[in-house]
Amino acid sequence: MTSPATSSSLDPLAVLRGLASLRRLAGSYPAGHPMIAQKLKELDEVITGLLRGGSPIRIDVIRGDVFLDGVTSASEGQANQQLLAQLSALGIDSIHIHEGVQRDEMLAVAEFLWQYAESSDSMSTQLAARNVKHISLGRLLPLDTRWRMQKWADAPTGPLDPDYAESLMMAQKTWEDTASGKPLDVVTVRDLVQLLIYKVARSNAALGQILAVKQYENLTYCHSVNVAMLSLLLGKQVGLDEPTLAALVEAALLHDVGKTQIPLDIVRKPGALDKSERRMIEAHTTLGAEILIQTEGLHPLTPTVALEHHRGVKGTGYPDLGEAIPHPMSQIVSVADIYEAITGARTYQAPTPPEKACLIMARMAGEKLNTGLVKKFVNTITFFPVGSLVRTNRNELGLVVETNRREPLHPVLALVDEETYTPAGRVDTSERESSGGYARHITQSMPAPDGLDLNVFLEPARAA
Numbered sequence: 015m016t017s018p019a020t021s022s023s024l025d026p027l028a029v030l031r032g033l034a035s036l037r038r039l040a041g042s043y044p045a046g047h048p049m050i051a052q053k054l055k056e057l058d059e060v061i062t063g064l065l066r067g068g069s070p071i072r073i074d075v076i077r078g079d080v081f082l083d084g085v086t087s088a089s090e091g092q093a094n095q096q097l098l099a100q101l102s103a104l105g106i107d108s109i110h111i112h113e114g115v116q117r118d119e120m121l122a123v124a125e126f127l128w129q130y131a132e133s134s135d136s137m138s139t140q141l142a143a144r145n146v147k148h149i150s151l152g153r154l155l156p157l158d159t160r161w162r163m164q165k166w167a168d169a170p171t172g173p174l175d176p177d178y179a180e181s182l183m184m185a186q187k188t189w190e191d192t193a194s195g196k197p198l199d200v201v202t203v204r205d206l207v208q209l210l211i212y213k214v215a216r217s218n219a220a221l222g223q224i225l226a227v228k229q230y231e232n233l234t235y236c237h238s239v240n241v242a243m244l245s246l247l248l249g250k251q252v253g254l255d256e257p258t259l260a261a262l263v264e265a266a267l268l269h270d271v272g273k274t275q276i277p278l279d280i281v282r283k284p285g286a287l288d289k290s291e292r293r294m295i296e297a298h299t300t301l302g303a304e305i306l307i308q309t310e311g312l313h314p315l316t317p318t319v320a321l322e323h324h325r326g327v328k329g330t331g332y333p334d335l336g337e338a339i340p341h342p343m344s345q346i347v348s349v350a351d352i353y354e355a356i357t358g359a360r361t362y363q364a365p366t367p368p369e370k371a372c373l374i375m376a377r378m379a380g381e382k383l384n385t386g387l388v389k390k391f392v393n394t395i396t397f398f399p400v401g402s403l404v405r406t407n408r409n410e411l412g413l414v415v416e417t418n419r420r421e422p423l424h425p426v427l428a429l430v431d432e433e434t435y436t437p438a439g440r441v442d443t444s445e446r447e448s449s450g451g452y453a454r455h456i457t458q459s460m461p462a463p464d465g466l467d468l469n470v471f472l473e474p475a476r477a478a
């Protein structure tokens with residue numbers, strides 16, 4: 015198509031930047047204007063360079079970071095943050111570009127982005143009408159963006175498993191004491207670890223409340239308890255012994271304790287952070303490690319996990335510790351941390367359902383997350399974990415009450431009466447008809463509506 019791209023332009027951000035500029039230009043100048051032609055030429059060069067690898071370009075924007083074919087882009091900077099904020103305001107999650115793409119299509123996509131907000135047609139209809147065949151835009155949000163305005167609760171609002179509720183209360187007290195400058199209460203932390211291991215982990219209701227989407231913005235103590243529980247699940251899967259599991263749960267509970275030292279309005283600021291805010295957020299790792307080192311009576315690995323939980327298995331991430339690979343315990347907490355963050359709400363982001371969270375994590379495997387751990391984690395919780403609300407191809411509403419290891423897409427459901435939200439029987443979606451096909455498929459998962467009490471469907475904590 016054109017001259018080769020320079021290596022510096024082999025950057026997914028350059029594609030996004032090019033599309034954003036074209037979008038702006040297309041809104042201001044007539045087609046064929048020299049400025050548009052020049053911008054198209056530049057974008058064409060970048061895309062040609064990226065396509066030279068032989069496979070389609072896949073750019074994902076996940077939680078403000080740009081990934082090219084699942085690998086994070088090292089590019090940083092305030093200008094990029096603004097660009098990402100703009101793109102995210104348009105609702106772009108992913109862009110796929112295929113071999114053979116023409117400049118007309120690039121321009122059509124840019125124009126489409128300009129006009130999209132004003133149209134009521136679906137995205138695919140509009141792209142098809144513009145003859146765009148080699149570029150697809152993933153999950154442009156529907157026009158209804160009311161959720162962006164949504165204020166999420168700070169903690170779960172529905173009825174909770176009693177032991178889980180108690181553990182949240184204990185974590186909240188510890189968190190708030192530490193935030194107010196008191197020393198970390200190691201005795202409460204130890205009690206909390208025991209409560210999680212011996213009570214909460216044995217309650218299917220609690221697990222459901224932790225594994226399914228969480229419609230609250232849990233940035234602090236709820237997040238910590240949930241990450242501790244998810245780490246415990248994964249730790250058991252990799253065969254850790256009891257003392258190591260206890261150390262893991264303690265470390266996971268305290269992995270974000272450094273956030274107690276950062277103003278909450280920065281921790282929960284919607285949208286892009288500027289450089290100094292970003293630095294402040296990133297400092298929660300080192301601040302946390304400092305607090306934990308100074309606290310007597312903790313496991314020696316607890317500060318290590320706080321320090322390393324945002325570092326990738328290839329030595330990327332923050333803080334900069336050279337090429338050091340995070341401790342296996344930190345790697346477990348990273349997996350749990352990311353799943354928990356993705357399946358929870360943020361001021362600017364609705365919670366992501368588990369099956370999509372698993373796919374996002376699969377893309378991070380190998381670079382950011384340990385591939386073996388991601389596999390074990392996804393195999394354990396499955397796409398539709400216990401507590402997920404799903405719809406079947408028979409239009410039944412069901413709550414996952416049991417997962418099936420051999421057939422992870424076909425769990426056992428408690429059917430839900432849609433008027434009363436009470437149990438309406440139980441079906442095993444792995445059952446087959448005489449023809450050999452499944453009697454039921456899950457067609458989608460959905461957030462639980464107000465009024466649906468998981469405790470009614472799932473077993474609460476059993477006595478230890």
Ligand SMILES: [Fe+2]
Nearest residue numbers: 269270323324
């Ligand atoms: Fe963190």
Ligand SMILES: [Fe+2]
Nearest residue numbers: 237269270351
């Ligand atoms: Fe975290």
